[in-house]
Amino acid sequence: MTPPRTHWTSGAVSRRLPTLVAVAVASTVVSAEVASSKSIRADELGRKSSDPPAHSAKIVHLGPTPAGVIEQCRRVQAEAHFRMLCPLVLPRAVIGWPGQPPPPLRAGLIRSNPRRPPDGVDIGYGAPWEFYSGQPAALVRPHLWRNRPCCFLHFVVQRGAPASGARPAILGGRRGRLLPANSSGSGAYFGNHVRFFFREHGVSYVVTLHAFGNQETIALLGRLIAELRPIAALRASPPPKHGTTVRIGSAGPRAIAAAPGVLWVLTREQPINPAAPWTGTRATLLRLEAATGAVKTRIPIRGEVRGLAASKGAVWVADASGARQEGIVLRIDPKTKRMVARVRTGTWPAAIAADARGVWVVNTAPFFKRGALVRISAATNRAEGRPVPLGPAPSGVAVGAGAVWVADAIEGTVRRIDVARHRTIATVRVGRQPYAVAFAAGSVWVTNSDDGTVARIDPSTNKVVARIRVARNPYGIAARSRSLWVASLGAGTISSLEASSGRVVKTIRVGGDPVGVALTSGGIWFSQNSEGAVTRLSNQNGHASKAS
Secondary structure (H helix, E strand, C coil): CCCCCCEECCCCCCCCCCCCCCCCECCCCCCCECCCCCCCCHHHCCCCCCCCHHHHCCCECCEECCHHHHHHHHHHHHHHCCCCEEECEECCCCCCCCCCCCCCCEEEEEECCCCCCCCEEEEECCCCCCCCCCCCHHHHHHHCCCCCCCCCCEEEEEECCCCCCCEEEEECCEEEEEECCCCCCCCCCCCCEEEEEEEECCEEEEEEEECCCCHHHHHHHHHHHHCEEEHHHCCCCCCCECCEEEECCECCCCEEEEECCEEEEEECCCECCCCCCCCCCCEEEEEEECCCCCEEEEEEECCCEEEEEECCCCEEEEECCCHHHEEEEEEEECCCCEEEEEEEEEECEEEEEEECCEEEEEECCHHHCCCEEEEEECCCCEEEEEEEECCCCEEEEEEECCEEEEEECCCCEEEEEECCCCEEEEEEECCCCEEEEEEECCEEEEEECCCCEEEEEECCCCEEEEEEECCCCEEEEEECCCEEEEEECCCCEEEEEECCCCCEEEEEECCCCEEEEEEECCEEEEEECCCCEEEEEECCCCCEECCC
16 A cells, blocks of 8 residues: 655655754663564665664663653644554754754654644754864764764654555564665655554554664664553653743743843744644743743744843843844843844854953854854944954853853864953863853863863963863853852753862752753753753752742
8 A cells, every 4th residue: 555645744854854863872772573584684774874883883862752742742633533652752962063052852743635634743853963074083083973873863653554565573562564764765654764564553553763774773763662652641741849940832942041030041942832833943032030930021033043141231132043144132121121232243143141341242154164252332232342263163152260261162172362352362172062161260161062071271271170070961051159050961960060179069860951051049040952941940959840
């Protein structure tokens, strides 16, 4: 029987260019038990993979399925009236494009006919598979295959009839028929996927996974199939027992910033609410009451927003969507909640750091050309002084010790920039994929997102004096005079460091993929990349708590 042609709703992954998916490494791999006398060999999975089995045989870490995916599965069942299955766990992206966090997990609807109810869900998220062709080999090799297996994952669950050529097999404890990948993209249910067909409770299901050209594809597909459950059995991850969590209704709250009594949250991803399906990128700036987590204001912003800084008198948002690759920084009055200035800074502004007289803006550039650091005066709302040249992938920025400090994800460095002369006076090697920068206890602190460490720089010598191992894939960092807090996305933890010694004094397992951190008088706030939530940890005990 020939399966029907598939149509995709807005936000579903393209049929011809499947979403790149990053996969972290660590959970049990389940092998496929093939029920026929002739086993399916790895070389039957399709085109030859550039990811050798020696690399992708690493174990894949699976985390709880985010609320957004569960809601899309629930929507399929509500509209199509069949017993929809959804996975309890899924891989999460852990490494993003240089200088950026990994994208959140997304799910789109699949329809065999655009006028009929959906047939299933298409789950994926994009991340780089191999960094920066054209860069020196020394910069590329450490990053190969960080998002295993190979580079991405593209997973589909839908109803549908078996395709011809599928062989009897048992996969993930379910008996059905297995069809290896046999094309570059076209064909029955994604020809470049390994496809498994089974029937359960009167419904014929198709579950597919993009082929990576080795036996690990079947093993990972089996692991995901074993975790499929009726939608009624799935619930979003329960909130931590202590603290406050606010679900903001949109995946990807990338940037958060604290001001007196307030937490600002900047998000630029798709809505999670099933009544508002994935319809494209939109940006929102939210103002939360720091003491209670109550959402007081939602400010819609049109643009490709990336960076955020807040002070008592202003909120600054980086918008990289200007014409001719130009970017702007928006200044918003926190009292009136209105935009009061638009400042042109250069190409693609990203990170922002505020001081008493204004902000420093990190501009990135297309194709990883050299970025630039620009100063904006709070008095005039104009860029002042000459731009300071930066490296190919500038990311985090902080002000301290009479200087501006800028990390570069490709170079693996932090630059020290003289604020008076507007020029780089030192470059410090810190680790792999440095992301965020903070200043505390007379030192500069940098998260290295690809090696699980925080580097400490002594400004008096411009040298790294300590590398503190925290957990997998640290991204956000926030500092007080005596302590620092680090969000480790790959491990799902928040760690507290003693600023005087650099010692890790506490690690709190919060689950999901925490990415941003901000400190208020009432506690430690962090953002969940795929859950569409921000959570507060109390100052007293460091326990997490969530509240709708």
